Amino acid sequence: MRLSQIAVKKPVTISMIFTGILIFGLLAFSALKLDILPEAEYPSLTVVTVLPGASSEDVEQQVTKLLEKQLAGVPKIKSLKSVSKENVSFIMLEFNFGTVIGDATNDVRDRIGPVKKILPSYAYDPLILKVDSSMVPVMMYGVSAKESAPGLAKIIDDRIEGRLKQVDGIGGLITLAAPKREIEIIVDPIKLRSSGISVAMIAKLLETQNISVPGGSIKTGGMDLSVRVPAEFESVDEIGEIQIPARDGSMVKLSSLAEIRDKLKDQDLSVRAEGKTMAVIMTQKQSGANTLEVAQNIKAAMEEIRKNVPADVVIEELNDASEVINLSISNLGTTAAYAMIFVILVILFFLREWRGSLIITLTIPFSLIIGLIFMYVCGYTINIFSLMALSITLGMVVDNTVVVFENITRHIEEGARPAEAAIFGAGEMTSAISASTLTTIAVFIPLAFVSGIVGLLFKQLAFVASITIAASLLVSLSLAPMLSSVLMKRKIKEKKHGFLYNLSEKLFVFVENLYKSLLGLNIRFRWFVVIAVAAVFFFTVKAGLSTGTDYIPEFDMGDIVATAELESSVDAEQSEAVARKIEEIVKRNVDEKDIRTYYTITGQTDNGLLSMFGFSEGKNIATIMAKIVNRNQRSYHIKTVAAKIRKEVEEIPEVVSFNMTAGSLLQSAMLGSSKPIEIKIKGNDLKKLAETGDKLQKVLEEQPYLQDVESTVDRGKPEVTVKFDRVKLARLGINAGMAALAVRESLYGADSGNYKQDNDEYDIVIRYDKE
Structure with a gap:
């Protein structure tokens, strides 16, 4: 028994099935998450290693090369690139598509493990970052203050970040340019030299004088009491009172050798918004979270936060990723709605009667609803690609029902009862519309299996479009015949039509006669038609080859x-x-x-x-x-x-x-952040690479069709080189490593523990005055 026959004979069952589809579809639609792009986990990892105070050359030699050598053997790796900058090393690993990033992360972590032991002692542990859509900040806020500026970092940490971490869907918070407090000890090198005291000695002494040690427990009077030995600094002034043994055996107060400064930490990063210096808070969503919901939750939380911070603290919204999503989805949704209305009007214009128009029109929502159910089941989001798929298929989903309905109408006009006409009319067209549907789906399906970023982005479009078109086949062979058997009437006598019908009928007859005349001319002048078609084909191909191509069209979002x-x-x-x-x-x-x-x-x-x-x-x-x-x-x-x-x-x-x-x-x-055109120059001599790059850059900059030409060679910056006399060092009983560390501690600074106040900790740093 064919599907159309079952549908006609059991209209209640079919009605219940499609009512269930409607209800489930509406629930699925309300549960679908909105985002700008499909969620995608790109097959790449970035290893970030911080080497504080190091030049780009030192970062490359002491960190990047060691890690590169170890990571080159990671399985399934496609390419490995590295960038060594001042203070930080980046190693980008790209894997073959299809690689499970979780497994790749474990492989990279295993490879990095042995290298940690040979990295400089002051290097941070390498950080492995996955690249996915959740990394893009959902919201960015700027925070500024006047009277409260010295304590802004604490306000951000306690009152802003503390509240934001409670927001549903928040995956991470990143704060930039927040002025942090530190205790800076600026030592006088002349006084240190005369007293025989080094920066390392002061740092070690401060660490031993600023401790809190658990002392175990004692039992007394039937009680078990824990013992604690608090020996931490209770004030900044107390730090200056520390006694340091000099070379001659005397004790010297730290305050006589150095200036103790309770200050805000110097920063190499500055953020200004509309003329005001401020700190920046970037919020990231959890993977799979609804961007719009997260943004709304963050905004609601910020309204609460503004009421709980000092009056002089100003929180300004700098960027809202959900705004782009709202605008893009709204525009595309509006376009789809207009397209649907236009399709319905076209159907009504050509059929010129409400029953047939209703039957064909119902194909659209039910096909789209089945597509939405598929999206929900597969965990897809409503984004520009899935909406694009639904928009593209709007005009296609009615094709099968139009063919089926036309054949049903033909049987009715020949005298068949509506039920019989529905069964035979749909049955006769089953093979034809099935073949037509499969050929249409065959256009979309290959997009889902394209490798690379194109495949990641267009996978949803391919599957959603294919399922929606397949759903239209199901609707045309079930719902359309059932509705036709119920709504259509058997033709008994010629029906009288109104003025609009008669007017449009004259138009259709005119177009039909015109087409017959043109068809006759085409047959009469065959060679002219062949030549004309060939010419059109030639100029079409020529125009296509001369038309510019791009990955995606340009957007003007301001x-x-x-x-x-x-x-x-x-x-x-x-x-x-x-x-x-x-x-x-x-x-x-x-x-x-x-x-x-x-x-x-x-x-x-x-x-x-x-x-x-x-x-x-x-x-x-x-x-x-x-x-x-x-x-x-x-x-x-x-x-x-x-x-x-x-x-x-x-x-x-x-x-x-x-x-x-x-x-x-x-x-x-x-x-991505890469340029549309990249020219790679390879070699082992950095100096020659830089010279070749400069020459090529000058040539490219002269081309009128190119702009923003730049070279990625980092030549570093002017530096002061300190070289030691190893013989003199040996006479003093020290080696080059000890001397180099002393230079670093004197200029970059030596960490000497933390100063605690009100449950907060602030770095204690010892260094020479940079001036």
């Missing part, structure tokens, strides 16, 4: 990201001065009323956090980010503004290279 690089010897303060100039250029070229927010990031983090998020960082690098109103609220394109800004920034003499992305951060996220 995002501007500009990165300026200065000479390598420039410090963060000079970079910030240039950033302010670029801020003025941005404000000069964009209408003030159109600027929603802008902020600048200059300098670098201690642990390479900005690089992990795709930002360039360094003491000589300034990044300016601006968000302007949506395209429908302004008359100009973002690219026009970007061209003006680029022209003015390139005229700033301090700027060595300049890069700008204008349009959408979504596009940057999909394309």
